[in-house]
Amino acid sequence: MQVRETGPQPTIETTPAQIPEAKRVRQLDRVIIRFAGDSGDGMQLTGDRFTSETASFGNDLSTLPNFPAEIRAPAGTLPGVSSFQLHFADHDILTPGDAPNVLVAMNPAALKANIADVPRGAEIIVNTDEFTKRAMAKVGYDVSPLEDGSLAAYHVHPVPLTTLTVEALTDFALSRKEAERSKNMFALGLLSWMYHRPTEGTERFLKAKFDGKPEIMRANLAALHAGWNFGETTEDFAVSYQVAPASAAFPTGTYRNISGNLALSYGLIAAAHQADLPLYLGSYPITPASDILHELSRHKNFGVRTFQAEDEIAGIGAALGAAFGGSLAVTTTSGPGVALKSETIGLAVSLELPLLIVDIQRGGPSTGLPTKTEQADLLQAMYGRNGEAPVPIVAPRTPADCFDAALEAARIALTYRTPVFLLSDGYLANGSEPWRIPAVHGLPDLQVRFATAPNHQQADGTEVFWPYKRDPETLARPWAIPGTPGLEHRIGGIEKQDGTGNISYDPANHDFMVRTRQAKIDNIAVPDLTVDDPDSARTLVLGWGSTYGPITAAVRRLRAESHPIAQAHLRHLNPFPSNLGEVLGTYERVVVPEMNLGQLATLLRAKYLTDVESCSQVDGMPFKAEQLALRIQEAIDAR
Missing domain, CATH: 3.40.920.10 (Pyruvate-ferredoxin oxidoreductase, PFOR, domain III)
Known part of the structure; x- marks a missing residue:
């Protein structure tokens, strides 16, 4: 497909006969x-x-x-x-x-x-x-x-x-x-x-x-x-x-204009439908996430239940309770709300229950810039809890992509029995673009198999239910609906014994459980990172989240001026794609534009010991393509 977002555009004047001169x-x-x-x-x-x-x-x-x-x-x-x-x-x-x-x-x-x-x-x-x-x-x-x-x-x-x-x-x-x-x-x-x-x-x-x-x-x-x-x-x-x-x-299909928050809402409904689960949202209104609560409240006919709580902590507490009860549970918020929810997110990590934490990022810190955009919650999503509490992170790249990102976050949460962060931001949430309405038969199968019978035979031959007996492939523990006969089990934030789920203070067991929870996240199956590199470039521009549009427009401008530039964009930020280290090692220069002071760049340097160049902006507005193209060019020329 030919693209032409490369600078001033030509115009052609016409004077149709039926229009006066x-x-x-x-x-x-x-x-x-x-x-x-x-x-x-x-x-x-x-x-x-x-x-x-x-x-x-x-x-x-x-x-x-x-x-x-x-x-x-x-x-x-x-x-x-x-x-x-x-x-x-x-x-x-x-x-x-x-x-x-x-x-x-x-x-x-x-x-x-x-x-x-x-x-x-x-x-x-x-x-x-x-x-x-x-x-x-x-x-x-x-x-x-x-x-x-x-x-x-x-x-x-x-x-x-x-x-x-x-x-x-x-x-x-x-x-x-x-x-x-x-x-x-x-x-x-x-x-x-x-x-x-x-x-x-x-x-x-x-x-x-x-x-x-x-x-x-x-x-x-x-x-x-x-x-x-x-x-x-x-x-x-x-x-x-x-x-x-x-x-x-556009490919052939039925299109509509859609904003990021609306696409995300529809994605959550679709995920619940594909999982054959009721959708439960426990939320407290906060800009710019409130539209998701407003939209989901309109769809009771799809089995959606929304609860506007008295505060952020109550919102996520109710959502986690709904997850225990067998719902696809969601809580929506922005950066300040994530800080308040952090203890309950840690509890969800300990309980190993599926829970979606939708963070529509905005300018911070504290109340900051409530109606302006930023990408500065990445490190909070990665590390903002006490103890070793790893949580997967998924980030959409365009308003329409929020639909697919919601499905992917739900897939990970349901498959691996874990809370998942979905990091959108104000730019995506309020912005809009055409969206091709997908066919339902093309959506992923998210069906969940609940535990229905005891899963462990004791030495005396009796069968019991062990709530922390794991799937050997995913390391997910079984999901048992409360009230299922014979599957009664204890939940809580105190460390559990592997397998039985009994309270345990044993140092060796704690070490094992911490490493197992980390391994579960590290081994989540995510697609390899794809790289757009038609000219065998020596410079890679790597982004995440809503920087996709400005980065791609900037790369197009540079390529139109005969500068070979490679581009890649991350959807999965925890775990990273397995080939990310190999991709980073392929290029002499890696430029990372992001709307923060270099949070992804910090993670990349720490994990892969590679020198990446941070290109940051924190003015509450998205990058401009021309501005970003100049900064990428400056980074190239400086080496």
């Missing part, structure tokens, strides 16, 4: 749009609806929502700016894009917070109604940037969005404040016209959302249509744009 149509192969405004301006909803229509049109896409951590930051201030970036194309893309071709700024704060990312020549649509002296003073504008020439390098479209919206809704029984709330739909209509996006899906969405408020529903529809008509009639927008569907970039 004043309204030309320009064909583009990709566009990056950023909607930005106050956190109450509905930018996330606007971006989400534009994304949904773009997905239904058939473009490949990638999104980056970015919003304040405060529940309601002061209106019109820089901390209160919320934005939504969408990159869509007629070919395969991997990231939300480095810089927007179009910025929609709903107020001065939105303009000031985002203008540094906007390249020269880009289009800026500004809501002029909000550029009052007071609003500009809040963000440090002494004079209006719309009048002082500071935006001369851009194609600026001054649009009185608020006024136009209110005028479009004069026939509705709404107050001015209520009418102003629909200005995001006016902006959505305008952008839908500019990029030939369908609006039928948004119309259905508005009718369903405001079904009980018909006047609000009709007002939003009117604002949407008014925005479209404004683009069609105003002289300021002489050009509209078309981006063809990316049908050649």
